[in-house]
Amino acid sequence: MKEHETLEQRLQEQGISRRSFLKFCAAMATMMALPPSSASAIAATLAKVKRPSVIWLSFQECTGCTESLTRSHSPTLESMIFDMVSLDYHHTLQAASGFAAEQAREDAMKEFHGQYLLLVDGSIPIKDGGVYSTIAGRTNLDMLLEAAQGAAAIVAVGSCAAFGGLPNAQPNPTGAVAVSDLIKNKPIINISGCPPIPAVITGVLAHYLTFGALPALDDQGRPKAFYGETIHDRCYRRPFYDQGKFAKTFDDEGARNGWCLYELGCKGPTTHNACATTKWNGGTSFPIESGHGCIGCSEPKFWDAGSFYAPLPAPTADVSSAAKAAAVIGAVAAVAVGAIDRGKKTQAQQSREKLTVDDLKGE
Amino acid sequence: MEQELLLWVRGTGLQIAAAVFVFGMVYRMLHLLMLGRKMSLAAPRGSEWSGGLRTMWKRSFVSTKLSARGNFTVIAGFIFHIGFFITLFFLSQHIELFRAVLSLHWPAMPRGVIDISAVLAIGAMVALLVHRFVDPVKRLLSDYQDYLTWALSFLPLLTGFMLLREIGFEYITLLTLHIASVELLLVVAPFTKLAHMFSTFISRWYNGAVNGFKGINI
Numbered sequence A: 001m002k003e004h005e006t007l008e009q010r011l012q013e014q015g016i017s018r019r020s021f022l023k024f025c026a027a028m029a030t031m032m033a034l035p036p037s038s039a040s041a042i043a044a045t046l047a048k049v050k051r052p053s054v055i056w057l058s059f060q061e062c063t064g065c066t067e068s069l070t071r072s073h074s075p076t077l078e079s080m081i082f083d084m085v086s087l088d089y090h091h092t093l094q095a096a097s098g099f100a101a102e103q104a105r106e107d108a109m110k111e112f113h114g115q116y117l118l119l120v121d122g123s124i125p126i127k128d129g130g131v132y133s134t135i136a137g138r139t140n141l142d143m144l145l146e147a148a149q150g151a152a153a154i155v156a157v158g159s160c161a162a163f164g165g166l167p168n169a170q171p172n173p174t175g176a177v178a179v180s181d182l183i184k185n186k187p188i189i190n191i192s193g194c195p196p197i198p199a200v201i202t203g204v205l206a207h208y209l210t211f212g213a214l215p216a217l218d219d220q221g222r223p224k225a226f227y228g229e230t231i232h233d234r235c236y237r238r239p240f241y242d243q244g245k246f247a248k249t250f251d252d253e254g255a256r257n258g259w260c261l262y263e264l265g266c267k268g269p270t271t272h273n274a275c276a277t278t279k280w281n282g283g284t285s286f287p288i289e290s291g292h293g294c295i296g297c298s299e300p301k302f303w304d305a306g307s308f309y310a311p312l313p314a315p316t317a318d319v320s321s322a323a324k325a326a327a328v329i330g331a332v333a334a335v336a337v338g339a340i341d342r343g344k345k346t347q348a349q350q351s352r353e354k355l356t357v358d359d360l361k362g363e
Numbered sequence B: 001m002e003q004e005l006l007l008w009v010r011g012t013g014l015q016i017a018a019a020v021f022v023f024g025m026v027y028r029m030l031h032l033l034m035l036g037r038k039m040s041l042a043a044p045r046g047s048e049w050s051g052g053l054r055t056m057w058k059r060s061f062v063s064t065k066l067s068a069r070g071n072f073t074v075i076a077g078f079i080f081h082i083g084f085f086i087t088l089f090f091l092s093q094h095i096e097l098f099r100a101v102l103s104l105h106w107p108a109m110p111r112g113v114i115d116i117s118a119v120l121a122i123g124a125m126v127a128l129l130v131h132r133f134v135d136p137v138k139r140l141l142s143d144y145q146d147y148l149t150w151a152l153s154f155l156p157l158l159t160g161f162m163l164l165r166e167i168g169f170e171y172i173t174l175l176t177l178h179i180a181s182v183e184l185l186l187v188v189a190p191f192t193k194l195a196h197m198f199s200t201f202i203s204r205w206y207n208g209a210v211n212g213f214k215g216i217n218i
């Protein structure tokens, strides 16, 4: 396998102009909250770096994350990801199949040992030895542990790889876990979302290539530049929330006036993601602009947090039944203890010895 | 972790708190009623019922026939209770909770009214605490339960206000703290002075009924 070319060479081959490359770098700088002047520095570095080898493993997933990346119309920021890296294995996108595909993965792992980036989408089932998801006869668990050995860093793409996602939801029949539950000795970056915003994946890779290190992460292992704020922090409907103006149904007057979707189940206040600023579909809009609340897809356990349409104050468990049962037990206990009290009182009254005149005379 | 904690307080935590609260309150109130009163053999000079109901009603308003110290306690107490009541029952987020649990709902009050009520309630509570420290008689009369119940009632108000304004911490942290503080209040309430939230009207009726029976009209 020959040395990978630089991004500059690659872009020339693809007929992508320097102007659009610079635009891309400026956009990356803005997204990562770097000063605008850093765009040219990013461009200079990015153009010269060798495109790193990337091995992309897809485990227990729905391919939505890959779809999210590839459905964007080129040439966009998102599509740049495929120019920035040398994608040596991705079983949905690569032309090779069967043994040839697995061979490509093994070759890349050997050749770029210690240098390649490992991208993972999908969770890893570990119950019963991991038999619930296999590729070419090998369990996902086995494949991940092997591939992680030689990786420089691991990028967990999507909420399944980052937090376990849908397969991990109750009752989690396959024992699905996140990458970070299994790999402890490699830098891992979580790009959560169901699916994640494509531009965020590109941004993280651009950062990695420019600075040679992973960006600053939050306590969930997510890049702070994109997950530092909540949807609610940057939501354009926020003034309505603050005024207490809420849409009550999806087609009432409030909904038509663009009022806050909190009561219709919006989880924006507890969800960290860049949707409200980076937006989707090439910066067109994000779900709240289409009148639907945020479902909290970039947070751990979002599938188990009750209905997407239940507002945040609503309990996630059956409180009414618990309270009813408690009321019955309380009433029974009160009656029982009350009866015992009464019994004691009567007994005390009956066993009271009466003072007689003789008693007084006794002394 | 944050999400897991929030999930717990919105689920299992709330179930436990609600169950303990309902169990405790039903037990204590029924037990209280079952204790009963000794039958009075004297001839009644008035009606127990009208005396009881009258006292229940009258004590719900500020009486001005009190000393300055008493006036402060009563007025601050009323402000706190009314402010607390308004924020608890008329903030739209709370109504959503009642709707989910009781399947009952009613119109919310405007945010401005809620804000003022919450600030007044918080202010009144702080003033009452200071008064409790400063006033020698009150200080002498206070025991640990007075401070405990003060703190348990104050925390939900404070965290709730911070949550509405997103002061100090992230929304998710404040929401978790707010729900947790309410759960603490629910769990402890039936077994402390806070049980007065239900017993107060029963005891007012008792007092009024005793007086009514004796023909005392107050």
Ligand code: SF4
Pocket: A231, A232, A233, A235, A236, A237, A238, A239, A241, A259, A260, A261, A262, A266, A267, A268, A269, A288, A293, A294
């Ligand atoms: S729509 Fe959602 S994110 Fe936007 S202000 Fe309302 S609750 Fe917050």
Ligand code: SF4
Pocket: A193, A194, A231, A271, A272, A273, A275, A286, A287, A288, A293, A294, A295, A296, A297, A298
């Ligand atoms: S708005 Fe919320 S649910 Fe929708 S994609 Fe963004 S984080 Fe996920």
